[in-house]
């Protein structure tokens with residue numbers, strides 16, 4: 497949900513005038529939609545390929561940009577980076593690199609936010625008035641929050657080249673809210689740009705995806721951290737999980753010895769499974785776990801597995817017993833792989 501949107505709703509209802517907002521009143525509400533201040537906003541190591549794509553999109557910016565993949569923090573940064581690129585006063589919308597097929601040597605560098613103009617500094621400091629950031633990490637984004645925006649979206653941007661509406665973790669949009677948003681995208685001010693952030697496009701309403709230009713962030717596939725001194729134990733558990741997915745056997749005997757299962761092991765197994773899922777989706781299964789997911793799975797199953805992994809991680813964070821989380825996860829993954837394609 498949008499930051500303190502419920503407070504804003506209460507205020508709006510009290511005023512009894514959601515439709516007849518003046519620009520200033522509408523604007524004052526957008527302050528509830530300020531983004532987080534992200535340190536080191538303009539440095540996004542490992543995502544140079546995507547910043548390059550964004551630079552090339554600048555000559556004809558898509559109305560709706562969907563950024564998938566990477567981590568939630570990387571997606572957030574790139575959403576704000578795109579906002580800066582669209583609004584930076586030092587960036588020309590027509591980079592010469594597009595028109596002149598120069599050699600690699602004398603090709604001008606790709607445009608990037610200057611970091612110093614008023615637009616860049618305001619975006620960096622989280623005070624850019626024409627940026628509306630709704631953050632799904634804070635809960636579901638409901639219809640009320642989207643409706644509240646509508647009055648504002650019909651007006652010209654306050655003082656930016658483009659008003660940018662970022663839907664952080666857009667998979668948290670309710671279906672109703674997503675449909676309302678689609679309508680806004682179609683019939684409001686053309687200087688509005690929309691950014692959807694999501695782990696995978698499959699988790700969004702199909703109509704939203706079809707309206708979007710999709711850029712996939714690089715996955716840091718080698719980031720699964722080895723737990724110090726636990727290499728052998730980790731391999732054993734990964735193999736046990738793989739065996740359980742294949743045969744349905746040998747898992748619960750392991751997790752029953754609860755002293756063996758701690759949070760760090762559970763997090764590790766979630767990470768390993770996520771890596772296997774990504775490799776399987778990319779058609780390059782390079783571990784026995786990834787091979788199972790690849791051979792027995794299909795896009796629908798992969799989507800379910802992705803959700804189960806998220807839920808397992810959330811469970812761990814809310815202090816559910818690690819052994820319980822792992823049992824639940826193992827069963828969930830096996831069911832996902834065995835479910836017939838609907």
Ligand SMILES: [Zn+2]
Pocket residue numbers: 583584585586587609610611612613614615616617
């Ligand atoms: Zn700038």
